[in-house]
Amino acid sequence: MSQQTSVLYDVPGPRQRRITLIGSIVATVLLAVGAYFLIYRPLDDKGQFSMELWGPLVDPSHENFSQVWDRIGFGLKNTLTAAVLAIVASLVVGTLLGLLRIQLKSLTRRRFTGLATPLAYLLRGLSGTLSAVTRVCVEVFRGLPVVLTIFFVARGFPEFGISFDSLWYLVIGLTVYNSVVIAEILRSGMEGLPGGQAEAAAAIGLSPAQTTRMILLPQAFRIMLPALISQLVVVLKDTSLGFIISYEETLNIGKQLIGVLDNPIQVYVVIAALFILFNYSLSKLAQYVQRRLSRGRKSAGTSAPQPPATALVSQAEGGGGGGGN
Amino acid sequence: MSVLIDKFDVFAGGFWLTLQICVLAAIGALILGAVMAVLRISPVPPLRAVGTAYVTVFRNMPLTVVMFFAAFGLPALGSNADFLRIPVLDSLFTRLGTDLPYFRFALLALVLYTAAFVCEALRSGVNAVPPGQAEAARSLGLTFGQNLRHVVLPQSWKASVVPLGSVIIAMIKNSALIGFFGVVGDLSQTADQLTSAEGYAFIPVAVGISIGYLIMTVPLGALLDRLEKRQAVAR
Numbered sequence: 421m422s423q424q425t426s427v428l429y430d431v432p433g434p435r436q437r438r439i440t441l442i443g444s445i446v447a448t449v450l451l452a453v454g455a456y457f458l459i460y461r462p463l464d465d466k467g468q469f470s471m472e473l474w475g476p477l478v479d480p481s482h483e484n485f486s487q488v489w490d491r492i493g494f495g496l497k498n499t500l501t502a503a504v505l506a507i508v509a510s511l512v513v514g515t516l517l518g519l520l521r522i523q524l525k526s527l528t529r530r531r532f533t534g535l536a537t538p539l540a541y542l543l544r545g546l547s548g549t550l551s552a553v554t555r556v557c558v559e560v561f562r563g564l565p566v567v568l569t570i571f572f573v574a575r576g577f578p579e580f581g582i583s584f585d586s587l588w589y590l591v592i593g594l595t596v597y598n599s600v601v602i603a604e605i606l607r608s609g610m611e612g613l614p615g616g617q618a619e620a621a622a623a624i625g626l627s628p629a630q631t632t633r634m635i636l637l638p639q640a641f642r643i644m645l646p647a648l649i650s651q652l653v654v655v656l657k658d659t660s661l662g663f664i665i666s667y668e669e670t671l672n673i674g675k676q677l678i679g680v681l682d683n684p685i686q687v688y689v690v691i692a693a694l695f696i697l698f699n700y701s702l703s704k705l706a707q708y709v710q711r712r713l714s715r716g717r718k719s720a721g722t723s724a725p726q727p728p729a730t731a732l733v734s735q736a737e738g739g740g741g742g743g744g745n
Numbered sequence: 746m747s748v749l750i751d752k753f754d755v756f757a758g759g760f761w762l763t764l765q766i767c768v769l770a771a772i773g774a775l776i777l778g779a780v781m782a783v784l785r786i787s788p789v790p791p792l793r794a795v796g797t798a799y800v801t802v803f804r805n806m807p808l809t810v811v812m813f814f815a816a817f818g819l820p821a822l823g824s825n826a827d828f829l830r831i832p833v834l835d836s837l838f839t840r841l842g843t844d845l846p847y848f849r850f851a852l853l854a855l856v857l858y859t860a861a862f863v864c865e866a867l868r869s870g871v872n873a874v875p876p877g878q879a880e881a882a883r884s885l886g887l888t889f890g891q892n893l894r895h896v897v898l899p900q901s902w903k904a905s906v907v908p909l910g911s912v913i914i915a916m917i918k919n920s921a922l923i924g925f926f927g928v929v930g931d932l933s934q935t936a937d938q939l940t941s942a943e944g945y946a947f948i949p950v951a952v953g954i955s956i957g958y959l960i961m962t963v964p965l966g967a968l969l970d971r972l973e974k975r976q977a978v979a980r
Binding site: 428429430432440443444447448451462463466559560562563564565566567568571572575576579653657658660661663664671674675678684685688691692695696698699700703 | 786817818821954
């Protein structure tokens with residue numbers, strides 16, 4: 421924040437500090453009055469602060485307290501299971517997809533000299549087509565709302581006579597979308613590396629596959645780690661979409677609780693607080709990692725390649741879909 | 746595949762409704778996000794705290810929870826979000842004025858959620874302006890307003906456009922959620938309606954719905970790509 425103020429304002433002098441202090445007091449009073457009349461009063465008028473509604477959630481001596489939190493704990497466990505499975509699956513699939521796209525791209529540039537002419541043309545055509553197909557797949561799945569991928573998976577698979585638990589529908593739906601995003605993150609990370617890295621690897625005799633595996637991929641992972649962690653926040657948020665296919669995650673449990681306790685606002689406040697807690701700590705972790713990385717990079721004499729736009733963009737996607745680029 | 750031709754008007758209607766809510770929500774989110782960004786960069790600490798709290802809360806909450814709040818919390822308070830029946834707008838976008846409040850609830854949730862990201866995009870744009878620019882402007886004797894208008898905002902705008910666009914694309918995709926919160930007739934609800942209630946085959950309907958969303962997201966994404974490349978060259 422201090423850095424923020426220094427962009428737009430000079431360091432305040434005594435007069436400016438006085439004005440700021442008065443402004444702060446006035447703003448605090450106005451905000452308090454506003455909060456009282458616009459938020460507290462309407463809520464209080466409807467009796468939303470009564471212990472009857474809050475009791476089962478916050479009062480340990482309430483008869484339903486342990487039962488309610490048992491259910492919420494169950495929901496949290498389901499949410500985390502789905503999130504972890506989706507994250508692992510999309511990391512694996514995303515890495516493979518990113519590698520595939522990079523390899524295909526370099527294949528399309530190759531001319532296959534030394535082979536018979538028709539064979540060379542065939543191979544070039546083949547790699548070109550494959551590259552185009554993967555590109556289209558990436559664009560399509562990145563452009564589709566993740567709600568719909570989950571919905572399509574849950575509806576579409578039974579059409580072909582394949583049916584799983586709703587957990588797996590959720591995981592597959594999330595993986596389809598997030599692996600594409602992760603593939604793009606890794607690909608842009610690898611393409612953003614200095615060209616000298618790949619050239620040096622080629623010069624010491626590594627094959628293209630070895631170059632990717634031993635030189636490019638580790639560095640891409642490192643540079644893109646903050647973006648990848650923010651993507652995890654998105655996955656965690658998106659698991660809340662499981663309610664569409666009636667997977668019993670936190671939000672769905674909340675709905676069931678509301679059906680019994682009839683206190684929507686209170687239950688949602690608690691669930692929102694839980695989500696905010698988890699995601700906030702994850703995004704703090706992302707920031708910490710980014711700081712560590714940029715510190716480590718300085719010694720190499722290059723400025724850290726920053727992916728702030730990607731991080732911001734991927735954050736925006738939570739709860740339903742993804743950003744374009 | 747015949748469902749795509751037979752029910753073309755249904756798909757088109759769904760597309761139109763989704764487009765409507767996206768336009769409305771984008772306008773609302775840009776306004777609210779700009780207000781929040783101003784709060785976040787204001788020199789008064791309490792206002793800054795409000796902006797920061799808003800962004801932290803809405804950025805870390807799934808949109809689904811915001812939607813639930815709007816669709817089930819507001820009725821519990823006895824509100825139908827009637828304040829969104831804005832006189833001129835509701836004759837233009839008829840769904841705003843209907844008696845069923847779900848369109849308004851969904852719009853409210855989308856605006857609240859997206860505004861947090863708009864705020865961050867705008868703020869990161871202001872942060873991207875080198876401090877020396879504002880300092881130079883001050884030392885030339887430009888007032889705060891002149892400084893903002895002639896020096897800071899034009900440059901921050903350049904840095905904000907691409908993130909803002911991505912936020913809007915994300916919002917279009919997030920709008921698919923409204924069909925699951927009681928809004929009848931948008932693209933995602935159309936899929937449900939056609940397959941489960943009217944018994945059409947699933948795959949063609951899914952293809953139609955996907956095309957509907959891709960029409961909105963892919964060109965915008967391509968546009969952003971071009972903008973980004975041009976900016977990279979300009980820098």
